[in-house]
Amino acid sequence: PSPVIPLSPPHQSPRTSxxxxxxxxxxxxxxxxxxxxxxxxxxxxxxSANIA
Structure with a gap:
């Protein structure tokens, strides 16, 4: 589970930018x-002003 937590923020930040x-x-x-x-x-x- 520990490697999954650091991976999720980088995936979210490119989506927002x-x-x-x-x-x-x-x-x-x-x-x-x-x-x-x-x-x-x-x-x-x-x-129109020039024409008039």
Whole structure:
């Protein structure tokens, strides 16, 4: 039983770190998409203002 106890924490820690990395990546991607959409709206507003 003693070798099994040290083995379980290393197996759990790699599982948690990739999930945290994936969450951070998804949040980063969402922020980038928000910025892109905001820029597109801003450009559309400038184009409509120039046309008017």
């Amino acid at each position: 990739p999930s945290q990395a994936a969450e951070g990546t998804s949040i980063f991607v969402q922020q980038v998409l928000d910025k892109c959409s905001a820029l597109v709206l801003r450009v559309k507003g400038l184009e």
